[in-house]
Amino acid sequence: MLQARPVRLHAPRFALAVSLLGLAACWSEPQEAGAPPPLPDPSFDEDAVRRGHESFVRYCALCHGENAEGYIVDNAPALGNADFLRVASDDFLRTAIAEGHASTPMSAWHRDRGGPLGDAQIAEMITYLRSLTDEPRADTSGTRIEGDAARGATLFAEHCAVCHGALGEGVNATSLNSEVFLRTANDGFVRDTIARGRRGTPMQGWDDELSSSDIDALTTFVRTLAPRTLPPAAPMGPPPPDLDHLVLNPDAPRAEFTARDDRFVPGADVLAAIEAGQRFILLDARAPSDWAASHLPGAAPFPFYDATQLVSHITDPDTWVIAYCACPHGASGHVVDAVRAAGHSRAAILDEGIGWWIQQGHPTERGSVP
Ligand code: HEC
Ligand code: HEC
Structure with missing residues (x-):
């Protein structure tokens, strides 16, 4: 099974840019004028970030971009986005990377599934992604939302299906009904994303437009979408041709x-x-x-x-x-x-x-x- 590996959180962005010359191009957001640069953190594992970034460029940049900015191919999301990393737990990231989202361009990357990556490489990629923001994280694991699912269905058809599809299958945005997503994104993750949105992506925040109970209703609707079925885990047929x-x-x-x-x-x-x-x-x-x-x-x-x-x-x-x-x-x-x-x-x-x-x-x- 995949092992959890501790990763350092909230790496100061400026310290990173200074210490990793090769990555200097990663940070396009300017520092706030007059704000003192955050101090370098001595516990920060620069080597893991460098290796994680190298693997990311090799395997993921084609779709997600060299600096995890997203939207290079189709609707590959912005993985370096602070609003995403705020609620995405390590387990959420690890499972998405290892198992993929079946029936989308997001492959399963773990060796157990026939991909090229082992636990250590995946952990280093997560460390790299974590290094892209120093904004605080939210632990959403304890949040329970019980909204009105029928109301959520109506709101979803009205506001969300245009991008996410009537069944959450994804039209010009990520799908919401992959089995992996529904298993690993908890109520708090979904609610936070709907309310706040993800800055700099087409996913706006809805907390100005919709009431709190409407956002609860949408959360419950999304959490109870019917999952698309996963193909059986490999191996399942003849080996590849020579x-x-x-x-x-x-x-x-x-x-x-x-x-x-x-x-x-x-x-x-x-x-x-x-x-x-x-x-x-x-x-x-x-x-x-x-x-x-x-x-x-x-x-x-x-x-x-x-x-x-x-x-x-x-x-x-x-x-x-x-x-x-x-x-x-x-x-x-x-x-x-x-x-x-x-x-x-x-x-x-x-x-x-x-x-x-x-x-x-x-x-x-x-x-x-x-
Ligand atoms: C061929 C294009 C492609 C490649 C290569 C690719 N991805 Fe993805 N990835 C996607 C798409 C498209 C999605 C959205 C899937 C969906 O609609 O459910 C996605 C989703 C994800 C998610 C889930 C994000 C969320 O908000 O739920 C993570 C994490 C992720 N990718 C990480 C990676 C990593 C790490 C690599 C490299 C090992 C990688 N991806 C390689 C296309 C790709
Ligand atoms: C204009 C298109 C658009 C609309 C409308 C829209 N979304 Fe999104 N949504 C997106 C995109 C694009 C993302 C992925 C952003 C990223 O991380 O790069 C996203 C991400 C999400 C996610 C997180 C998925 C994941 O895998 O991390 C949830 C949950 C979500 N949207 C729910 C909703 C709900 C509910 C509504 C309606 C109230 C809605 N969205 C309306 C485009 C849209």
Whole structure:
């Protein structure tokens, strides 16, 4: 099981910026004019922050941004946000990172789930995130809210569904109905977020507009949303193909694709190539935990963060390479760029992404990763 590791709270932002030259760009908020800089804290674990930031840049920045500012890909939230870190416990962060939010671009990152990270790396990332704000934290674990859920449903449809979706499935904001979120965000977390909002993000605070009992009602409604079901934990299918046998149907005629904007191939064309048993390479750009849960038939795990090292396995320049992800263009775009940088121009992104593919009922397979 995942072990709790103590992390230092409220690291002074200024001290950090001074001591970690490489991170100086992280802090865009100016110090208040005339305010004395906070004193450096001697107990502060700079090495853990540095390592945590390095891992964060490698695995998370694609979507959440190099400095956890959020919104680089789709609706990846602002993890360095002080209003978020105020209520997100270490356990909340650890569970979200380790287990992911199923059916969203947020993968499961722990090795137990087929991801690349162990407990120590996840703990260091949390230390890094904690270092991004020195605002005080709130312990919401003891707060119990019993609002009027029916009233909450009406208010939610009126004010919230436009961004979060009628069922909390997420439209242009985070989902609220992932099993992991509902398990780890307590009443106090949800209420505080609705009331205060998250500064600098599209999530406004509602305490001016709605009464306290309305916010309680919304809290209870959100807390009782029906969770989306999780896929079973890996392993659950055959292991990934050998990296030196990435080519599908090596003896069949080559698939030919026409890429819009020299970059995007429609999913229907990829389906046709699979059904016709043509020769091409299909790469799953997400974390291998996602590949294990559900991938396109014949696709190989080719996680975006390892793409530059893995491209040497793509040898035949005439064989098309199609990459896909859930984002739907972020991780796959990164893989396509790496493949092209290696001199292989016939590479494109599956335009609609795997979310669309699954919704269409197109065939998928499961796998297992060590
Ligand atoms: C491919 C894009 C992508 C990558 C890479 C990614 N995330 Fe996420 N992450 C998301 C999205 C999108 C969400 C919102 C999920 C939802 O709608 O439920 C999210 C949610 C989260 C949350 C929950 C936040 C909240 O408010 O509930 C945490 C914590 C998190 N990510 C941390 C990480 C860390 C740490 C990494 C790197 C190990 C990472 N993410 C990599 C896209 C990504
Ligand atoms: C304009 C779009 C928008 C509207 C309207 C909106 N939200 Fe949000 N909400 C967001 C975004 C974006 C986030 C994530 C912000 C971040 O952390 O980067 C969020 C975050 C949240 C979270 C925390 C989710 C998590 O995983 O941490 C909750 C709870 C929430 N909203 C509830 C509500 C409720 C209830 C309403 C209606 C009263 C509402 N929101 C209205 C955009 C919106």
